[in-house]
Amino acid sequence: MLRLEGLSCGHGPMRAVDQLELQVESGSVTALLGANGAGKSSTIMCIAGHVEIQGGSIFYDGSDIAALSPMARVVAGIGLVPEGRRLFSSLTVRENLVVGGYCRPRKETTSTIERVLGTFPRLGERLYQRAGSLSGGEQQMLAIGRALMSQPKLLLIDELSLGLMPTIIDICYEAIDHLKRGGMAILLVEQSTQRALAVADAVTVLESGRQVWTGTARQARHSSDMIDACLGLKSSQT
Ligand SMILES: Nc1ncnc2c1ncn2[C@@H]1O[C@H](COP(=O)(O)OP(=O)(O)O)[C@@H](O)[C@H]1O
Ligand SMILES: [Mg+2]
Numbered sequence: 001m002l003r004l005e006g007l008s009c010g011h012g013p014m015r016a017v018d019q020l021e022l023q024v025e026s027g028s029v030t031a032l033l034g035a036n037g038a039g040k041s042s043t044i045m046c047i048a049g050h051v052e053i054q055g056g057s058i059f060y061d062g063s064d065i066a067a068l069s070p071m072a073r074v075v076a077g078i079g080l081v082p083e084g085r086r087l088f089s090s091l092t093v094r095e096n097l098v099v100g101g102y103c104r105p106r107k108e109t110t111s112t113i114e115r116v117l118g119t120f121p122r123l124g125e126r127l128y129q130r131a132g133s134l135s136g137g138e139q140q141m142l143a144i145g146r147a148l149m150s151q152p153k154l155l156l157i158d159e160l161s162l163g164l165m166p167t168i169i170d171i172c173y174e175a176i177d178h179l180k181r182g183g184m185a186i187l188l189v190e191q192s193t194q195r196a197l198a199v200a201d202a203v204t205v206l207e208s209g210r211q212v213w214t215g216t217a218r219q220a221r222h223s224s225d226m227i228d229a230c231l232g233l234k235s236s237q238t
Contacts, residue, residue: 001024001025001026001060001061001153001154001185002022002023002024002047002058002059002060002154002185002187003022003023003058003059004020004021004022004023004043004047004056004057004058004059005021005056005057005058005059006019006020006021006055006056006057007019007020007021007022007043007046007053007055007056007057007058008020008053008054008055008056009042009043009046009051009052009053009054010042010051010052010054011042011051011052012052015054015209016039016042016043016051016209017039017042017043017046017206017209018209018210019055019056019210019211020039020043020056020204020206020211021211021214022043022187022204022211022214023202024154024185024186024187024202025185025201026153026183026184026185027180027181027182027183027184027185028180028185028186028201028202029176029180029186029187029188029199029200029201029202030186030187030188030200030201030202030203030204031188031189031190031196031197031199031200031202031203031204031217032044032187032188032189032190032204032206033189033190033193033196033203033204033205033206034205034206034207035207037208038206038207038208038209039206039208039209040158040189040206041083041158041159041189042209043189043206044080044082044083044156044157044158044187044189045082045158046058047060047073047078047156047187048070048073048078048080048156049065049068049069049070049072049073050070053066060073060076060077060078060154061076061077061153061154065078071103074103074150074152075103075150077150077151077152077153077154078152078153078154078156079147079148079150079152079154079155079156080147080155080156080158081140081143081144081147081155081156081157081158081160082143082158083158083159083162083189084159085139085140085142085143086143087131087132087139087142087143087146088131089130089131089132090130090131090132091130091131092127092128092129092130092131093123093126093127093128093129093131093134093142094113094127094128096131096142096145096146097112097113097116097123097142097145097146097149098113098149099146099149100145100146100147100148100149100150101113101149101150102150103150104149104150104151108151109149112148112149112151113149115148116145116148116149117145119145119148119175119178119179120141120142120144120145120171120175122138122141122171123138123141123142123145126138135168136163136164136165136168137164137165137167137168137169137171137172140160140164140168140172141168141171141172141175144157144172144175148179152184153184153185154184154185154186154187155179155184155185155186155187156187157176157186157187157188157189158189159189159190159191160172160173160176160188160189160190160195161173161190161191161192161195162191169192169195173195173198173199176188176199177199180199188200197217197220197221200217200220201216201217202214202215202216202217203215203216203217203219203220
């Protein structure tokens with residue numbers, strides 16, 4: 001569903017990611033791991049069309065999408081759960097979901113909201129509360145729900161578990177597993193290697209914008225030392 005070929009991207013003259021090769025198949029999760037500043041968000045935001053591509057190609061569903069606007073990418077089926085969630089905090093939960101479904105026919109809105117609430121029943125209890133009044137975990141559920149409103153075929157998730165309580169993380173990961181089983185392609189950026197490896201099929205590790213490890217999740221589970229090193233965990237202990 002997604003194939004990055006030698007993707008380089010960055011911010012103005014600055015290069016954040018250099019020649020990244022990565023794939024995400026339908027019905028699977030690819031985890032993109034790496035320490036702070038490694039280039040994970042830049043990669044996600046480049047696929048979504050918000051960060052400038054400096055080289056290489058982004059193939060989505062068989063076509064190169066480099067020329068498409070961010071909105072056209074949403075319409076094509078690329079959903080984004082951005083780092084920090086970026087909800088409309090003064091709007092209600094329901095209004096946030098409606099905004100997420102903006103690119104879909106209006107007659108689908110109610111049924112799509114029902115489906116999202118089936119995935120996250122807790123949002124149903126908060127439907128007319130302002131997004132800004134929700135807990136961090138509920139906000140993350142809403143950010144995922146809002147992305148699902150566009151009925152994506154590829155879901156980009158930046159920092160799923162960061163700052164959330166373990167019980168809420170469980171709920172979010174169950175949702176990811178459910179979406180994957182439903183055939184969605186998911187690119188997951190995570191700080192928590194263990195959590196990501198539990199759901200991922202493929203793993204790529206970035207270090208200072210360079211791809212330093214890639215393989216199956218099974219292989220990754222057997223080389224956790226190496227992944228920890230890539231994540232800078234060893235250096236942070238000294
Ligand atoms: N808007 C920006 N302008 C300039 N540099 C940026 C911007 N966003 C990120 N960077 C830089 O790009 C590099 C990669 O950052 P980022 O993609 O956010 O990493 P990660 O998500 O892995 O923590 C870092 O060196 C960071 O300082
Ligand atoms: Mg980031």
